[in-house]
Amino acid sequence: MSAKSMHVQENHFRMLELRLWLLLAVAALAVAGGLALGLALARTPGIQDVLPSGPAFFHKALVTHVVFSFQVWLLTMLAALAATGAAHPGSGLLGLGLAAIGVALMLAVTLAGWGEASLNNYVPVLDHPLYFVGLGLVGAGVAAALWRPGTGLAAVGWCYGVALACFAVAVWRLPAELDPAFRLERLFWGGGHVLQFVNTGLVMAAWQILAGHRPTLLSRLAFGLLALGASAALVVEIRFDPQGLAWRQAYTDLLWYMLPLPPVLLAVDVLAGAWRRLDWHSLAGWALLASWLVFALGGGAGFALGAGDTRTPSHYHAMIGGVNVALMGMVLCVLLPRLQRPVAASRLPRWQIGLYGGGQLLHALGFYLAGMAGVARKTAGAEQGLDSAFKLVSMGVVGLGAAVAVLGGILFVGQVLARLVRHD
Amino acid sequence: MAGLAFLALAAWWPGWRGGEQPLGQAVDPAAFVAETEAFATRHQAGQTVRPPPGAVPLLARRFEFWPPLALDPGESYRLRLMAQDSVHSVAVNGREMLLVPGHVQDIDVAPGDQLELRCNEYCGLGHNRMRLKLY
């Protein structure tokens, strides 16, 4: 075979890999959306008895909804990004197969109603061996895609390795006879924190791609600091007992001190580089601005963390929203065109990103205002004490924002699935 | 490069093992549970317990702090908390203590405090409900 035809063939497999990772990522979102519908139904008397595993279905569906729309979506998008430039599409396709089997296993366990639901932080799980096998397969599959030359994501790959190491060390150090809720919480606490470095690295890379930004000294420094921050987790593991309070708080401190600076540095660098060059009216410019706006609000709300009111969910929702807007923009503006499957209508993607970003912005803003007025987090109904018009209006904005964001999310999944599946 | 970064971090944070917060006074768990139950019966007042100023034994368990209390805002108390079933925690005034079966942690309540006990260690599906207003 000539060098040229080998190159063509490798490129063919690379495009196939990218398309399949995207398909898995968007399919995970679609399933998460379907489960969210099930969540609503599970609260409806009469219907709940027909659902798999009856009324207990609510918590089980909630677990898999979170895992698919958060961990699986973000990690498979990371793998898709890695696939765009990496060598060895073979190992990427192998990883993709593993991840797909893992996703299918977790969905099967959910629908069969196996295992107890545990809503521990970061990675909630169904406490069933097959669910853990599914998680492990997704983790290994993403590693296979990420840990190869040419991805341009070395720092993120390092953070991901540290996260997996933290999970492994936790499995080894936490005795099996601990109370299951406590054990699962501690099992996913350390690595779950480090995964936030991975997610931050992912959004940083997405910003660069949206802006057509080339690496500079400052951007390298930003990714270096990110990798350094994640590495500090290894020190926490050496110094503290994973059953203690100091260990748990050390991870909170780790995010507080080490996570904010890298994305800010990178955003400054991207902005400085793209200021004149980038067409801010283009879809990519629009997605970049929307992502930064939502992200900035989330960062601001981050200063109120620990107050125990709804400014905490405001922070989380805005952060995830800001990441997702950038990823959606990257799929629509960069990845689909690269697959020669661009979205034809130019209006729809703009609306889609506007609805999703605007909805997330309203959602987070409502939570923020409600929190300032003193609404406690993770409460519902009469417990919330919505005793003033201001609190009522702000919680109304939360609901409205969620509805608008969900509409934007459905539009995204529909558009992208249609482009990925259609044969042309 | 990564190895160097790791070494730098280990050196920057002096000391090999980190300090752990104390778990509190060691007690016989069964005796403490019996003591709390007797105390609650003695000071029962309707739906809640109205203890006299001073030491008040309390249990943290899925998914409540027990017994429910109605303290006098003008008095001083020493809440003595032990976890009954598995690990919980309690956060008061920005300070958090881990609650472990067999160990008792003290919280001093001064006149004028407006405290609410809240579990801060995930302990199961009812974890978010695990709160107690003291007044």
Ligand SMILES: [Cu+2]
């Ligand atoms: Cu608890």
